[in-house]
Amino acid sequence: MQAQRVDATSVWQRRLSDVVGYGTVLATLAMLFFFLVMPVSVIIGRAFYNNGEFTLRYFPLLFSNELLMSSIGNSLLIGLTTTIITTIVSFPLALINTKLDFRGKAILTGLLLVPMVMPPFVGAIGILRFFARRGSVNLGLMEIGWIDEPIDWLGPENMFWAVVILEVLHLYPIMYLNLSAALANVDPSVEEMATTLGVPKWKQYRDIVWPLARPGYFAGAIIVFIWALTDLGTPLLVGYHETIPVQIFNMITDVNENPVGYALVFLVILLTVSFFLISKLALGGKKYEMMAKGHVTQAQKRISFLATVGVYVFAGGVAILALIPHLAVVVTAFSDRWFMTVLPEFYTFEHFHQVFNTELSMIGIKNSFIFAGLSTVLDIILGLLIAYVIVRKLVPFPGLLDGLVMIPLALPGIVLAFGYVVTYTNTFLDPLNNPVPLLVIAYAIRRLPYMVRSAAAGLQQMSPSLEEASTTFGASRFHTLRKITVPLVMANLIAGALLCFSYAMLDVSDSLILAMKERFYPLTKAIYVLFLEQGTGELVASALGIIGMIILAACIMGASALLGKKMGELFRS
C-alpha cells in the first residue's frame, strides 16, 4: 500500500486553529485577572492604603462599631446554624438515596432537588405573608384555639430563625447531593469486606465509610456555610439588617466617604477564604483513591412497603416543607383582597395582568434572559477550555489555575459585586452608565466553578487515548476538541450550563448592586423593587416571582428531557 501524507493546506489550518486555541486560553486568563483577581486586590488595597499610605486605622473603627460587630456575629451564627441543620436533614436523605431502593425513588429524589433552584428571597415574600402578625399562621392557630394572641413570628428576636430556616430549605439539596456522591463513591466491597470480618454496621460507618466520605461532606458543608453567611436576598427581605451582607449592601453607596466598608469586605474575604482552607485542608482530610476496578454499583436494598411509607413521609415531608415558602408565594400571587382570613377568600389573575402590563417586570424578565444567557455561553466556552487545559495538563501549573477558578466558590457574590463597583466606577465599564458587561461577567465568573467542575468530570472519565487516536490521524488539537471531545462531554456541558443559567437567573447580590438604572434591572432586582412598592407591589412581586420560577422549572425540565437516559447510556465505553 502507498503511504499517504497530509497535504500542506491542512498544516496551515492546524497552525491557525492552534493560534485560535492558545489565544482563547490567554483571553480566559486575562478575564480571570481583570474580573476576579483585580477587584479583590483593589478592595484589599483600599482597606490598607489611604492616599498611597499604608494604614491600619480602618480596622479599629470596624471593631469598635457595635452594629458591624453584631452583624458579623449574627452572620457567622447564621452560617453555622444553617450548616448544622442541613447536615442533620441531609444525612438521612443521602443514606436513603444511596442505600435503599423503592418505588418512585427517581421522582422523590428529583423532588428533593427542586428547592435548590427556587430563589430563597422569593420564598421570603411568601413567608412574610404567612407568618405576619395578622397572617395565615396566626389566624389559623387562633381559629383552632391554640393561641389567643397573635405571635410575632418575625419580630426582631425571631428574624434570625426565619433567615436560617429559609437558608436551610434552600441549601439542603447541596449538602444532600454532596453527601450522596460521597457515599456512592465508597466502593460497597470495602463495606462488604468489613462485614465478612464481623465488624458491626455502626463501626463500619465510623471507621470506613465516614473517613472515605469525609472530603465530600466538607466540600458541601463549606459551600452551605459560605452561602448562608453571605446571602444578601433573604435577610434583606426578611428585614434582618444586622447581618454582614446587608451592611455591605448599605455601605456601597457611600463607600467613598466611609472606608470602613473596605475593611469589612476585607474581613469577609479573610473569613471565607480561611474557612474554605480549613475545611479543605484540616477537616476534609486526605482524599483517598478508590482502588476498585470497573463499575461497582451500590447494592441497594429493596425495602418493604411499610418502610417505603416511612421514607416517603420523611423525604416527602422535607421536600414539601422546602416548597412551602414558594407555595405561599403562589397563594399570595393569586389572592384578591386578602384580609384576616387563613387563606384568601377570592382569587384573581389580576396581579399577573399587572406583571405583563408593568414595564419594570417585562424589562426584568427580558434582561435576565439576555444576561443569564450570555453569561452561560461565556461559561461554556471558558469552562470547557479551562477544564480541558487543567485535565490535560497543558499549562505549567494546572493546580494553580484550578485553584484560581475555584475562588468564586468561596468568594461571596456581594464581595465580587462590591469589588466591581469600586474598581470600575469612572471607567468605560462604569456600572452606573451601563452595567450589562459587568453583570454578564459577574454572573459568568461566579458560576464558572460549576461549569469547570462539570466539564472536568466528563473529561476525566474520558480516556485520553480517544483524543490521541484522533491525533495520530493528523487532527489538530482543536479539530479533535470539536469532533471528539465536545460530543463526548456534551452531557456534562449541558448539565453545567443549566446550573449556570438557573443560578444566573436567580442571582441577587450582583443584580441588586450592579444594576442601578431601571432599564438594566434583571428579574431579581425587579422583584425586589416591586416588593418595596406600596399598595399591591408585594402581590405583583409574588406574581413575577412565580413567573421566574416557571421559567426556571421549564429550563430544567427541558434539559432533563433533552438529556434523558439516552445520552447517559450512549456515552459509556
Added chain:
Amino acid sequence: MEVVFKSIYKRYGQTTAVHDLNLTIQRGALHFLLGPSGCGKTTTLRMLAGLEQPSEGQLFFDGKDVTFQPAVERGIGMVFQNYALWPHMTVYKNIEYGLKLRKLSNQEIKRRIDEVMDITRLTQYAERLPGQLSGGQQQRVALARALAIRPNVLLLDEPLSNLDAKLRMEMRDNILRIHKQTGITTVYVTHDQREALSMGSKISVMHVGRLIQTDDPRTLYKSPRTPFIASFIGETNLLTGKVKEWSDSESRIETPIGTFHSTVHSEVFKVGDTVALSLRPEAVMIDWHKTGQGENFFQASVEHLTYLGESEQFQLKTSDGKGLKVNFYHAPDHDFKDGDSIGCYIAADDVLVLPAQPDMGPGT
C-alpha cells in the same frame, strides 16, 4: 518503512523510562516489543507515534530524521490497548474520520472503507456504534481504522490484552493474515511472551527501560543473553556460581549444589567471576536409579508433584534449600512421594552460563 531508534532516552522528571535505545525495525517486519509492565515498551511505541517526544536521541523513518515531527506528519496507524473507539460514532464514521482529514475524494474514502471493512470482516457492522459490538469486533474496528489511512507504520499497543483466551487465538491469526496481506511495517507491543513467541519473527525484549536483546523466538529461548530473559521467555531455574575453569568451548562452574560442566554461554567470563546458570525445567533429567555421581549430578528432595497427563512437574528442593522445577514429558511410572530424595542430571550443553545480575527476574 524502516524505523531506526538512535540513542533514544525518555525521562519523566527523575525516572528514566527509556534508556539509550538503539533499534532498527526492518521494512515490512512484524516486530515485537516484549517486556513486563513498566519496562518502557509503551513509551517507546508512543515516541514512535509522535505522542511523546524523546528527551534525547534521534528517530529515523527510512533514513529521514522525524524526531520532532508531529504525529500527524508521520503517517502512523495506531491500535490502542483500550481501542479508543469514539463511542459517539458508528463503525463507518470511526473509520472515515482519519480519511476525511486527508482530504481524499468521497469515492476514494468509500473505496478504502469498504476495503478495510472487508479485510477485517466488519462490513455488516458498518452502522453499529462501538458499544453495540463485542470485544473482538471492537478490536477489529480499531485495526480497520488504523489500516484505512494506509499508514507507513502500524502500531499495536497490547491489542489483545482485553480479549478472552479463545478470541485472542483467533485475533492472532487475523493479525498475522492482515500483516501478510498488507505488508505494512508493524510494531507490536505486548507483555505476553507466548503471544510474541508464537507470532513474531523478531522480538525485542525490554526490561526496566533498557533494550536487552533483539532476536528471533528460537534464539531468544535457546540463547538468552541475561538471566532475566531466560526466566521471562519460558521458565527456567537460575543458580548462582563461580567460574572454576574457563576455555572458549567449555567451562566448569562451582555452585552450592555441585560443580557444573557447561558448553554454552552468553559471553566470555574468566576464572573467579560470579555467574548465573540457567537450567531449563525440561532439560533437567531425573536420575531414576541414583547411580550417577560427579559433575552435573545433584541431589534434591521432592516437594510437590503435579501430574498433567502429557507431562509431570516436579517441584524439588535442592541441598541449599532453594526450589527447582523439572518438567517431564512422557515420564515413566514411578513411586516418588513428597519428601523422597531424588537424583538429577543435566547435560553440559543445557547448562547456560549467563552474567550474574541483580535483576535476576522471576525465579530467583
